[in-house]
Amino acid sequence: MSDTVQLSSSAIRRQMLAEFWFYFRQNRGAVAGLVVFILLVLTAVFAPLLAPHDPTTQYRDAFLLPPVWQEGGRAEFLLGTDAVGRDMLSRLIFGAQYSLFIGIVVVAIALVGGVIIGLIAGFFGGWVDSVIMRVMDVILAFPSLLLALVLVAVLGPGLTNAMIAIAIVYQPHFARLTRAAVMGEMRREYVTAARVAGAGNLRLMFKTILPNCLGPLIVQATLSFSSAVLDSAALGFLGMGAQPPAPEWGTMLAEAREFILRAWWVVTLPGLAILISVLAINMMGDGLRDALDPKLKRS
Amino acid sequence: MVRFLLSKLLYLIPTFLGITIVAFGFVRILPGDPVLLMAGERGVSPERHAELSAQLGFDKPLVMQYLDFLGRLLQGDLGNSLVTKRPVLDEFLALFPATLELGLCAIIIATLIGVPVGVLAAIKRGSWFDQVSMTSALVGFSMPIFWWGLLLIIFFSGYLGWTPVSGRISLMYYFPEGTGFMLIDSLMSGQDGAFASAVSHLILPSIVLATIPLAVIARQTRSAMLEVMGEDYVRTARAKGMPSRRVIGVHALRNAMIPVVTTIGLQIGVLIAGAILTETIFSWPGIGKWMIDSISRRDYPVVQSGLLLIAGLVMLVNLLVDLTYGLINPRIRAT
Numbered sequence: 001m002s003d004t005v006q007l008s009s010s011a012i013r014r015q016m017l018a019e020f021w022f023y024f025r026q027n028r029g030a031v032a033g034l035v036v037f038i039l040l041v042l043t044a045v046f047a048p049l050l051a052p053h054d055p056t057t058q059y060r061d062a063f064l065l066p067p068v069w070q071e072g073g074r075a076e077f078l079l080g081t082d083a084v085g086r087d088m089l090s091r092l093i094f095g096a097q098y099s100l101f102i103g104i105v106v107v108a109i110a111l112v113g114g115v116i117i118g119l120i121a122g123f124f125g126g127w128v129d130s131v132i133m134r135v136m137d138v139i140l141a142f143p144s145l146l147l148a149l150v151l152v153a154v155l156g157p158g159l160t161n162a163m164i165a166i167a168i169v170y171q172p173h174f175a176r177l178t179r180a181a182v183m184g185e186m187r188r189e190y191v192t193a194a195r196v197a198g199a200g201n202l203r204l205m206f207k208t209i210l211p212n213c214l215g216p217l218i219v220q221a222t223l224s225f226s227s228a229v230l231d232s233a234a235l236g237f238l239g240m241g242a243q244p245p246a247p248e249w250g251t252m253l254a255e256a257r258e259f260i261l262r263a264w265w266v267v268t269l270p271g272l273a274i275l276i277s278v279l280a281i282n283m284m285g286d287g288l289r290d291a292l293d294p295k296l297k298r299s
Numbered sequence: 300m301v302r303f304l305l306s307k308l309l310y311l312i313p314t315f316l317g318i319t320i321v322a323f324g325f326v327r328i329l330p331g332d333p334v335l336l337m338a339g340e341r342g343v344s345p346e347r348h349a350e351l352s353a354q355l356g357f358d359k360p361l362v363m364q365y366l367d368f369l370g371r372l373l374q375g376d377l378g379n380s381l382v383t384k385r386p387v388l389d390e391f392l393a394l395f396p397a398t399l400e401l402g403l404c405a406i407i408i409a410t411l412i413g414v415p416v417g418v419l420a421a422i423k424r425g426s427w428f429d430q431v432s433m434t435s436a437l438v439g440f441s442m443p444i445f446w447w448g449l450l451l452i453i454f455f456s457g458y459l460g461w462t463p464v465s466g467r468i469s470l471m472y473y474f475p476e477g478t479g480f481m482l483i484d485s486l487m488s489g490q491d492g493a494f495a496s497a498v499s500h501l502i503l504p505s506i507v508l509a510t511i512p513l514a515v516i517a518r519q520t521r522s523a524m525l526e527v528m529g530e531d532y533v534r535t536a537r538a539k540g541m542p543s544r545r546v547i548g549v550h551a552l553r554n555a556m557i558p559v560v561t562t563i564g565l566q567i568g569v570l571i572a573g574a575i576l577t578e579t580i581f582s583w584p585g586i587g588k589w590m591i592d593s594i595s596r597r598d599y600p601v602v603q604s605g606l607l608l609i610a611g612l613v614m615l616v617n618l619l620v621d622l623t624y625g626l627i628n629p630r631i632r633a634t
Contacts, residue, residue, distance in 0.1 A: 029437075138317030141610045141617075145572035146590065150606055153594045154329050230443055234576055237445045238591060253446060260449055261457045268453075271446030278441040286437070 023291035030287020036280035044096040051090035052076070055247040059085040064263045080265045082256065088265060091247035092273050098248040099229045099277055102163055106228035107221050109167035114174020115217065119205045121175065122182030133179070136172035144169045144227075145234060152240045159242040162235045169231075170224050177220055181213035215292040222285035226278045233274050249274045303625050307618060314614060322607040323368050326599055333357060336599050339381030377604035382596055387604040391586060396479025397467060398585030401577070402570045404501060405508035410563060413513045417520025417559075422547060424525065432517065439514030444573055448507040448580040455503060462499050465582035469496040504581045508573045512566040519562040523555040530554075557627055564620030568613050 024030055043050060053059075053076075065081040066073045067088075073080060079088040121132040139147070144166075151165035152158075185191060186209070194208045235241035236250025244251055249270040256266035326333050335341060338351045352358045356367050371377075377387040416436075420429040456464045463469065467481045474488035482501065485493035527533060528551050536546045574587035582588070586605065593601035 029434075134313045134317060137314045138321060141314060141318055141614050142321075142606065143568045143572040143575075143609065143613065145575055146606070146609060149575070149591070149594055150325060150602060153602065154325065156330070226441065230441075233443055234445060237576070238579065239595070250443075250445075253449070257449070260453050264453060267446075267449050271443055271450070274443045274446065275438070275441060278443070279438060282437060282441050 020291050024287050027287040027290055029283040030290070033280040033283030033285075033287065036276065037284055040096055040277055040280065041100060043093055044100045047093050047097055051087075051093045052078070053087035053090040055091045055094040056086065056245045059087075061085070064259065064266070066263070067265055079269060080263075082252070082266050083259060083263075086245075088269055091252060092249070092269060094247040095249045095252065095270065095273060096277075098159075098242060098246065099233075099274070102159070102166075102232045103225040103228045103281075105163045106167045106170065106232070107225050109164070110170040110224060111174055111217070111221055113167070114171040115178050115210070117171070118175040118178025119182055119210065122179040122186065123201070123205050123209070125183075129179070132175070136175050139169065139172045142169075145231060148231060148235060149238065149240060152235060157240045157243065159232075159246070159248070162232055162241040163228075166228055166231050166235075170228070173220060173224065174217065177216050178213060181216060182209055185209045185212050219285060219289045219292060222281060222288055226281035226285065229274065229278050229281070304622065307621055311614060311618060315611070318607060318610045318614070319369060319372065320365070322603050322610075323365050325606065326603055327361075329599070336597070337378075339598075372607070377607070378600040380593075380601045381598045382593075382601075387601050388608075390589065390601070391605065391608055393479075394584060394586050394589050397481070397583060398571075398574050398578070398587060400480045400482065401501065401504055401508060401583060401585060402567075402574060404505040405570060405573075406512060406563065406566065408505055408509040409513035409516050409566070413516030414520050414559065417517045418524055418547070418552065418555075420517070420521045421524030421528065429521075433521065436514040436517045439510050440518070442510050442514075444507050444510055445576045445580055447510060448503070448577060451503050451507060452580070462503050463496075467497065467500050467584065468493065469500075472496060504577050504583055507580070508570060508577045511569055511573060512563070515566065515569075516559065516562060520555065520559050523558045524551060527551045527555040557624070560627065561620055561624055564616060564623065567616040571609055571613065 059077075059081065062074065062077060062081045062085045064083055065077050065085075067080045068075055068078050070080075077087050077089070079092065081087055082091070117132055117136075121129040142150075147169050148162070148165040151168060152161050155161035155164065182205075191204065191208060194204055199208060232241050233248070233250030233253070236248045236252075237254045239254060242248035242251045244255060252270040253267065256263075256270070260267045326337060329336055334348060334352045334355060334357045335343065337355055337357075340347075340351065343351065349358075356364055359367070375388060377391075379386055380390060383390065416432050420432045423429050452464055455462045468485060472485065472488070472490055472493045474484060474490065474493070477484045477487060481497040482494065485497040528547075533546060533550050536550045537543075541550075571587065574585060575591055576587070577583065578585045578588035579591055586609070590602065590605050590609075592598075593605065
């Protein structure tokens, strides 16, 4: 008996995946975004193998060398060097690790925190809901970058604190989304049925209701991932995120600011890396939304 | 409508109190002695410490401290900056016009370009214009604006030499501050070239700050138009033989504008976050740069009150957006 149930649920899952891929594939931008994102992940994972130099080694004979195709460039430094003689290409490659790590950590904290808070608010309703949602309103009243900056000022500048700050700022979005979805699902019959069958609150919240609210959460998680990459780079740029000599893209830009009129590559390349990553994730997010949002599906 | 307004206002009170608690609590959870942080002194004698503590009210119970804080707030007393010793509110009011001028220009640019582009993209759905404009919008939406600003400086200021790199007006010009809006003040001063100088200083920061709102507005306008154009009343209007221009201009656009107006209003938070970065890049003397400088100078009274003022401002604008929404969409008022 249990065997057949197992089989059919995995078959359903496969069917859902196939359907999801069918819709996702129709958005060419989304597929392109996915490809770039996978390349980014591979770059981050294999950074030590790919990078020609150590990202923090300073070559004393090679300050501000231009990229290889420009006059004065050297073949060993394909994309040139920065003001203290570090290889740009290696720093950019290692920077991918930072951005992905930041995105994953921020989204994980914000998602888990937001989902639990939203589930509690939506499930119990009443004063619990009112109190929680007012607290979320307070967080949302502050512009996100400003609140993150102030939190970093409290916690002290640095990558870990920047990630915590950004996660705190993003978390209300997940809470609100979960709450709205939970409140919609609570009225459905399958929830009542599970309750009548004797499911406890925790089981109802996490096993019965939550899986049916995942669609919008996945989309929000993708969008938050790209915002996290942007905001952490902004914090790094303002000197409040990852600290030098970390090859984080925003921090690299901050160090390069004084050379903008003399060495275009130290400014252009880190920003381009941020833009490409964020753009790829956003394109993927658009595709995910189209594929997961039943309202937009042409059935 | 009055009831709608009152209910919205009542709803805001707990949020506002929450904001004051955050601003109040912020100083107290900072690592270090809050008395010394707020007084901006170091290595003081125990007597001096007690004196400062009493002067700042830190010797009272926490609840009393909070009530004092609220009381002073209601009287418009937001404390003094540690660096300039001037009242925080005065500094805010002196710098705010610069940010407002920049923000208004940005939102005007974003709306004037974003709405027509969105409408056109929706009408010509699937055309090359639609594809190019929506791809650009996605790029704009993904743009790290601090980098975008640097790129524009490299190209327009460095390479072409068209625009200045920082500030609000060339040092050649001096005139008393009237409205605080450089465009108006420079025009009124009657000095040759002053207005042109103000414009050339404003143009790049406005473009940078407008980038993300522009992308959001264009995308939102397009999807709102597409949704509305599928509605029955638009089909009816078409079926009646109404010219296409009138169907789109009157029936579709007006209804599509409802969510767009909200989107434009909600960009204020984005704008302030953007202003922090934009003002830092262009050394624009507004509240964004003021906050960043205060955070790095550990001028905590300024950070505390600035946080409060900015959040209050965002709340106020959101309220206005809600009210406009109620005005243009009567269905909302009823609920």
